[in-house]
Amino acid sequence: MDSHSPSPSLLQFKSAQKTQSGEDHAAIAHGVPKDWKFWCIIFSLALSVLLTAVEFTAIGAALPTIIRDLQGLQFIWVGSAYALGSTALVPFCGGLTQIIGRRPIMLSALFLFALGSTICGAASSMNMLIAGRAVQGLGAGAITSSVQIMLSDLVTLRERGTFSGLMALSWAVGGGVGPVIGGSLAQSGHCADLNLPICAFNATLVLLFMRLRTPHATLREKLSKIDFIGNLLITGSTTSIVIGLTWGGVQFPWSSASVLVPLVLGFVGLVAFVIYEFYFCKPPTAPILFRLDWTGTSGYLQNFVMAVVLASLSYWYAVFFEACKDRSPSGAGVDIFGLSYSISLIAIIAGVVVKKTGKYLAPTYIGWALMVVGAGLLTTLRADSSIAKSVGFQLVIGGGVGIIYVVSLFPILASPLRMALYVFSRNFGYIWGVTVGGAILQNELKKNLPASFLAQFPHGVQLAFSAIPTIPTLEQPLKAEVQNTFGEALKVVWQVVLGVSSAGFVSSLGMRQLQLHTNIDEDWGREDIPIPIERRPSSDMEMLPANGNLSTRESPAPA
Known part of the structure; x- marks a missing residue:
């Protein structure tokens, strides 16, 4: 046997490792x-x-x-x-x-x-x-x-x-x-x-x-x-809207400042949230x-x-x-x-x-x-x-x-x-x-x-x-x-x-x-389930249109 050839035990180990990896991968x-x-x-x-x-x-x-x-x-x-x-x-x-x-x-x-x-x-x-x-x-x-x-x-x-x-x-x-x-x-x-x-x-x-x-x-x-800023904007905006809706027509008239101000501030805050998220937040x-x-x-x-x-x-x-x-x-x-x-x-x-x-x-x-x-x-x-x-x-x-x-x-x-x-x-x-x-x-x-x-x-x-x-x-x-x-x-x-x-x-x-994809993100999941050697794309990348082509909003998965 060639001294450089892998030993039978090493081949068996690699074969078992490959099988185990395949099973984990399939799981x-x-x-x-x-x-x-x-x-x-x-x-x-x-x-x-x-x-x-x-x-x-x-x-x-x-x-x-x-x-x-x-x-x-x-x-x-x-x-x-x-x-x-x-x-x-x-x-x-x-x-x-x-x-x-x-x-x-x-x-x-x-x-x-x-x-x-x-x-x-x-x-x-x-x-x-x-x-x-x-x-x-x-x-x-x-x-x-x-x-x-x-x-x-x-x-x-x-x-x-x-x-x-x-x-x-x-x-x-x-x-x-x-x-x-x-x-x-x-x-x-x-x-x-x-x-x-x-x-x-x-x-x-x-x-x-x-x-x-x-x-x-x-x-x-x-x-x-x-x-943090986006979270504060969305939380404050929703709270303000709820205050206006709750007070309107009962505790204060709908046309009163006590109702209109919270409602206006809430909806303005939601618009500010969208603008901030789109243009400024990273x-x-x-x-x-x-x-x-x-x-x-x-x-x-x-x-x-x-x-x-x-x-x-x-x-x-x-x-x-x-x-x-x-x-x-x-x-x-x-x-x-x-x-x-x-x-x-x-x-x-x-x-x-x-x-x-x-x-x-x-x-x-x-x-x-x-x-x-x-x-x-x-x-x-x-x-x-x-x-x-x-x-x-x-x-x-x-x-x-x-x-x-x-x-x-x-x-x-x-x-x-x-x-x-x-x-x-x-x-x-x-x-x-x-x-x-x-x-x-x-x-x-x-x-x-x-x-x-x-x-x-x-x-x-x-x-x-x-x-x-x-x-x-x-x-x-x-x-x-x-x-x-x-x-x-x-x-x-x-x-x-x-x-x-x-x-x-x-x-x-x-x-x-x-x-609908049939895989999950390997970065998460149970600790007692081993991550296979050959990594698959994350769940974010597997949502494909029914025709099999990648959606225009997603990047192709890496090889």
Whole structure:
């Protein structure tokens, strides 16, 4: 044998190394292995989503009782503070997860959420409750952003629909039991919070199993990638808009400076954010936004609109059953089960369909058609409408929301910064759904509630809203007048939902069908899965049009 020839043992070693590399490569090309550790991570993510859903939806059924007990004048802020807080930290999360890793951010988010829950449980005034809800929202926003980012680390884009469906199921379970839990606690006057032990259990799962890689770089290099000015602009702008919408028509007239100034400053701030990102910021908070074609932009718009509709339904549908159907807070929570579980079931089905076919255009159009039809049906509801109608209509619009909840992701490329922007657009939509719906209710009730009823509330319609639990005890014909007024006020909310849903359908037109990749970014993912020697392109580079050519907005992957 030639002395320079490789020995049999060396050849065997190289062959084994090549085989192992190929197996690892194949594992990454089709997502990480779905072993028990993987499912423990997925369970912890789903549990995190459930926590945020319970808190987001529980307040709707309990709100009238809370207002009555705490005598608060700004009840919309109980919902708006949570939605606003959940949006504020999202732009930072993409950068922060790049700097210190996924797990520390998730643990910090759970801590903030638990802290906010503690403040809410101990609240003795409306201001303290609003503060607690804002802290909860900060944690919830970081949780939601981290969940989507980590899904992009663990599963391929084509698989994402199925796992987004699982997250939607978690949301639906939380959204379903949330109103019942909130209503039951409100009825009993018990302020104990179940979130703390669940947060502790979830944090333990995160510590044990969520061991994900973080690319190596100096702290200075990582910090240079965070757009502090852009984040401050977008956070300040959204806060200013929420203030104007919340005060408008109730605390101050719409034409007053107290309303117009925050609204103008907010929208000017959003324009300044776009200009700053486009011309001055390197790197920008939203770098992908300015390189997207209509398909990608449409994904963000649809995600935003879906969130407006979902928040409006989650917060204000229970009011219909309490105010118009003499339901208790917990009973109203049960009555909206149709909405919650139609969302989850259809979301899972939509995810499986996209995974099997690789196509998302047809499900998108079906989803928006269901939402438009469902919203149209809701506008026909009156105080004397049958329970069968009010429950059945939920199934139609809930099915549409479930489809769009999942498929709006696919037109968007799935890097951490893109996912942070994706979550931001969704949470920003939640703000509009809660705030606009509440503003409509306040204004309509202020104009149309019977004078003899309003006279009982010298502080205004905010406290009149707290009278919902007492409506069953009113004498006729006052009871019927009050119930009809609430029914007509909610009709206006559903008309706005119909208009918004129609806008979402229009925004979906003109999208292209893109090829969904079947690999994940090797820089991230589980620490216990070796990185193969032969590196593949990152997930950002694998989104190709259906014709196989690279999109004009992406660079070709390196050889």
